[in-house]
Amino acid sequence: MDETIIRQLEKTKQAKKFMLTCEKTKKEAALTAIAAALKANTDIIVAENEKDVAMAGQNGISEAMVDRLLLTPERITAIANDVLKVRDLPDPINEVIRVIERPNGLVIKQVRIPIGTVGVIYESRPNVTVDISAICIKTNNVAVLKGGKEALNSNRILVKVINDAIKDILGDGCVELIETSDRDQIARLMQANDYLDVIIPRGSAALIQAVVKNASVPVIETGAGICHLYIDSEADLTMALEIALNGKVQRPSVCNAIETILVNEAVAEEFVPKLAKAFKPYNVTIYGDERVQGLIDAKLATAQNYATEYDDYICNIKTVKDVNEAIEHIYQYSTKHSEAIVTRNDATAEYFLSALDSACVYHNASTRFSDGGEFGFGSEVGISTQKLHARGPLGLQEMTSSKYKVYGKGQVRK
Amino acid sequence: MDETIIRQLEKTKQAKKFMLTCEKTKKEAALTAIAAALKANTDIIVAENEKDVAMAGQNGISEAMVDRLLLTPERITAIANDVLKVRDLPDPINEVIRVIERPNGLVIKQVRIPIGTVGVIYESRPNVTVDISAICIKTNNVAVLKGGKEALNSNRILVKVINDAIKDILGDGCVELIETSDRDQIARLMQANDYLDVIIPRGSAALIQAVVKNASVPVIETGAGICHLYIDSEADLTMALEIALNGKVQRPSVCNAIETILVNEAVAEEFVPKLAKAFKPYNVTIYGDERVQGLIDAKLATAQNYATEYDDYICNIKTVKDVNEAIEHIYQYSTKHSEAIVTRNDATAEYFLSALDSACVYHNASTRFSDGGEFGFGSEVGISTQKLHARGPLGLQEMTSSKYKVYGKGQVRK
Numbered sequence: 001m002d003e004t005i006i007r008q009l010e011k012t013k014q015a016k017k018f019m020l021t022c023e024k025t026k027k028e029a030a031l032t033a034i035a036a037a038l039k040a041n042t043d044i045i046v047a048e049n050e051k052d053v054a055m056a057g058q059n060g061i062s063e064a065m066v067d068r069l070l071l072t073p074e075r076i077t078a079i080a081n082d083v084l085k086v087r088d089l090p091d092p093i094n095e096v097i098r099v100i101e102r103p104n105g106l107v108i109k110q111v112r113i114p115i116g117t118v119g120v121i122y123e124s125r126p127n128v129t130v131d132i133s134a135i136c137i138k139t140n141n142v143a144v145l146k147g148g149k150e151a152l153n154s155n156r157i158l159v160k161v162i163n164d165a166i167k168d169i170l171g172d173g174c175v176e177l178i179e180t181s182d183r184d185q186i187a188r189l190m191q192a193n194d195y196l197d198v199i200i201p202r203g204s205a206a207l208i209q210a211v212v213k214n215a216s217v218p219v220i221e222t223g224a225g226i227c228h229l230y231i232d233s234e235a236d237l238t239m240a241l242e243i244a245l246n247g248k249v250q251r252p253s254v255c256n257a258i259e260t261i262l263v264n265e266a267v268a269e270e271f272v273p274k275l276a277k278a279f280k281p282y283n284v285t286i287y288g289d290e291r292v293q294g295l296i297d298a299k300l301a302t303a304q305n306y307a308t309e310y311d312d313y314i315c316n317i318k319t320v321k322d323v324n325e326a327i328e329h330i331y332q333y334s335t336k337h338s339e340a341i342v343t344r345n346d347a348t349a350e351y352f353l354s355a356l357d358s359a360c361v362y363h364n365a366s367t368r369f370s371d372g373g374e375f376g377f378g379s380e381v382g383i384s385t386q387k388l389h390a391r392g393p394l395g396l397q398e399m400t401s402s403k404y405k406v407y408g409k410g411q412v413r414k
Numbered sequence: 415m416d417e418t419i420i421r422q423l424e425k426t427k428q429a430k431k432f433m434l435t436c437e438k439t440k441k442e443a444a445l446t447a448i449a450a451a452l453k454a455n456t457d458i459i460v461a462e463n464e465k466d467v468a469m470a471g472q473n474g475i476s477e478a479m480v481d482r483l484l485l486t487p488e489r490i491t492a493i494a495n496d497v498l499k500v501r502d503l504p505d506p507i508n509e510v511i512r513v514i515e516r517p518n519g520l521v522i523k524q525v526r527i528p529i530g531t532v533g534v535i536y537e538s539r540p541n542v543t544v545d546i547s548a549i550c551i552k553t554n555n556v557a558v559l560k561g562g563k564e565a566l567n568s569n570r571i572l573v574k575v576i577n578d579a580i581k582d583i584l585g586d587g588c589v590e591l592i593e594t595s596d597r598d599q600i601a602r603l604m605q606a607n608d609y610l611d612v613i614i615p616r617g618s619a620a621l622i623q624a625v626v627k628n629a630s631v632p633v634i635e636t637g638a639g640i641c642h643l644y645i646d647s648e649a650d651l652t653m654a655l656e657i658a659l660n661g662k663v664q665r666p667s668v669c670n671a672i673e674t675i676l677v678n679e680a681v682a683e684e685f686v687p688k689l690a691k692a693f694k695p696y697n698v699t700i701y702g703d704e705r706v707q708g709l710i711d712a713k714l715a716t717a718q719n720y721a722t723e724y725d726d727y728i729c730n731i732k733t734v735k736d737v738n739e740a741i742e743h744i745y746q747y748s749t750k751h752s753e754a755i756v757t758r759n760d761a762t763a764e765y766f767l768s769a770l771d772s773a774c775v776y777h778n779a780s781t782r783f784s785d786g787g788e789f790g791f792g793s794e795v796g797i798s799t800q801k802l803h804a805r806g807p808l809g810l811q812e813m814t815s816s817k818y819k820v821y822g823k824g825q826v827r828k
Binding site: 016100106108113115212214242245246250331354361365368374375376388389401404406408409411413 | 430431434435514516520522527529530605607611612626627630632633634650653656657659660664745767768769771772773774775776777778779780782783784788789790800801802803805806815816817818819820821822823824825826827
């Protein structure tokens with residue numbers, strides 16, 4: 001690995017040790033200082049960000065992407081205020097998770113501790129740089145940030161402002177920005193088990209899959225969302241329409257938006273035309289099965305459609321004969337992010353919620369609630385779609401590990 | 415991947431879906447049936463095991479290894495009884511972990527569910543085949559077992575007996591034995607993210623590292639144990655001697671045994687000769703620093719010694735000037751498994767327990783207690799030394815994941 005990166009990682013090793021026992025007041029002082037420094041340095045942050053934005057313009061990057069990259073004074077103030085919100089969340093560190101008393105007198109306390117060094121590989125939005133730094137400091141973790149090269153000037157100034165603000169409180173090495181874009185170097189970073197305790201990829205499906213395939217450091221996989229809504233024969237169809245509309249068009253670009261709506265045959269004739277009408281003002285392109293094509297204007301849906309995360313004003317509508325066929329379909333195509341059922345029948349709902357294997361399953365509510373803020377976590381690192389460590393929205397608690405403190409009076413094993 | 419393996423993995427996919435909602439009574443009936451079938455088929459299991467043992471003899475495998483391979487009628491009875499013990503442990507599945515009520519009326523229940531399909535790659539001891547199968551069934555998981563080729567005949571008959579016993583209760587595909595020894599096939603298995611939710615390697619450090627490096631399926635790393643004992647200046651030296659002896663010689667071959675004893679300078683002159691004398695009957699080879707060499711007969715310890723997991727009657731003894739130097743040493747050489755301090759001073763103990771980053775940290779007790787049975791978990795899959803998902807002994811609870819069941823009344827996101 002490049003010497004600069006090794007030097008940075010060696011610094012994080014020391015910082016990790018410091019953070020393991022760093023008191024609450026110091027963490028809070030550091031977060032206060034970061035928020036103040038971001039506000040005080042707004043002009044220079046905007047100036048550096050303008051370089052990235054200008055470069056993006058030259059490279060013909062889409063307007064939407066440029067907007068994701070852009071930092072304005074208002075946005076910087078909002079980012080700084082979010083740091084203060086993270087500061088004020090309940091502190092999960094040192095929480096006693098359980099106490100086990102053994103017949104031999106040993107008292108075993110499972111205590112919440114930081115994960116250690118958290119690597120995050122992400123794209124474009126520079127606010128992620130500050131968000132992750134704040135969440136890591138709050139949870140006594142150290143952050144190793146690999147942002148996208150399109151945001152390098154912005155990320156560099158943000159990390160400098162953060163480190164200048166905290167160096168007298170937490171010392172050096174709590175937040176390190178890895179600046180290389182060399183693929184080989186990044187691959188080595190994913191194999192740096194001596195330094196990193198976890199890697200969290202945030203961004204495109206391609207980025208996430210590259211990290212899953214190449215990392216030997218444990219990964220928390222996030223994000224991919226082919227989410228489903230099933231309208232049962234016993235659904236309140238007015239409610240179903242609202243939830244379908246909310247899931248598909250309120251913000252189609254996000255991972256908890258719906259891609260496929262499964263409609264029970266018994267209500268298809270009434271519901272599908274209503275749905276098509278409600279989608280009309282949003283210009284939603286509809287793919288349907290033959291039954292749906294008999295009811296509304298729709299292209300024929302293929303297996304390829306069912307397996308696609310559109311993140312756009314496009315929707316599959318499929319009729320199913322019962323809840324089991326809905327479950328079968330979801331089991332086959334879901335990325336195990338979020339699914340919902342609309343029904344008045346509580347037994348059918350509980351059956352659906354239990355039979356599915358997804359991180360978040362809803363009865364009579366929109367999948368759009370799969371979000372750290374909406375769950376009351378205050379902040380979010382991403383949405384885990386894997387089974388290990390954490391599922392669904394990753395809040396502060398999910399950024400922790402635990403250890404066992406065992407108290408004895410000289411016990412030895414027989 | 416080989417077609418046979420794909421066929422097996424496809425079967426586990428169906429079984430995983432079945433197990434997700436399989437009731438408690440069925441799981442318990444399956445475990446009862448397995449125990450009975452093992453006992454009823456003792457003769458044929460012993461006969462198949464004899465083939466492996468004979469082969470091992472021909473291949474010049476050490477007596478200790480052959481003993482690990484050997485199944486006798488007594489051992490089979492013990493293994494069967496362990497299945498019944500697992501059956502009778504508290505069931506973690508469907509436990510409600512937390513309930514969150516949101517201002518908008520959503521009720522979010524985090525519920526414990528199985529991980530799904532658990533791959534285990536392991537060596538020699540065929541009892542692991544039964545242990546893991548029982549733990550997986552108890553926790554509604556499906557087991558994909560890749561045992562060592564030295565135990566192939568034993569594993570094959572054990573899995574056949576298990577599957578014959580449960581096929582009318584749980585159906586097909588809950589326990590699959592992967593028989594290949596082809597490295598390329600095993601590498602593909604480690605990349606089979608579509609089928610496996612986790613891989614747990616059990617065995618040599620080389621095996622574990624190969625899995626960590628090559629798997630894209632999430633891994634729970636287990637086992638490596640360079641454990642430390644620190645004897646403080648305020649230690650009860652009689653207690654310290656007992657704990658040191660227990661940690662080193664009671665069973666040196668296991669991962670929670672001690673490799674290095676750190677002795678505070680203030681008590682070294684009194685303690686080190688006593689320790690050497692106590693080690694004498696066990697022929698413990700001692701590596702010491704120069705101070706220790708001045709007190710007893712010892713070879714000079716190098717950094718290499720401190721970084722070695724001996725798993726044998728070999729011990730490093732090093733003097734340190736205070737608890738901080740002990741922590742520094744442990745921080746540098748520990749595999750983060752288990753460490754202990756002996757001291758009368760509770761403040762020093764708490765400082766030591768908090769400053770270290772290991773899975774299990776002990777005050778006035780032996781590191782040999784780092785074990786699922788000793789923690790009261792009843793059963794154990796291994797000892798996790800990584801930060802994600804689970805740390806320390808992996809009991810039934812650690813073999814679970816969770817999902818959020820969200821109950822609404824038509825809520826949509828604003």
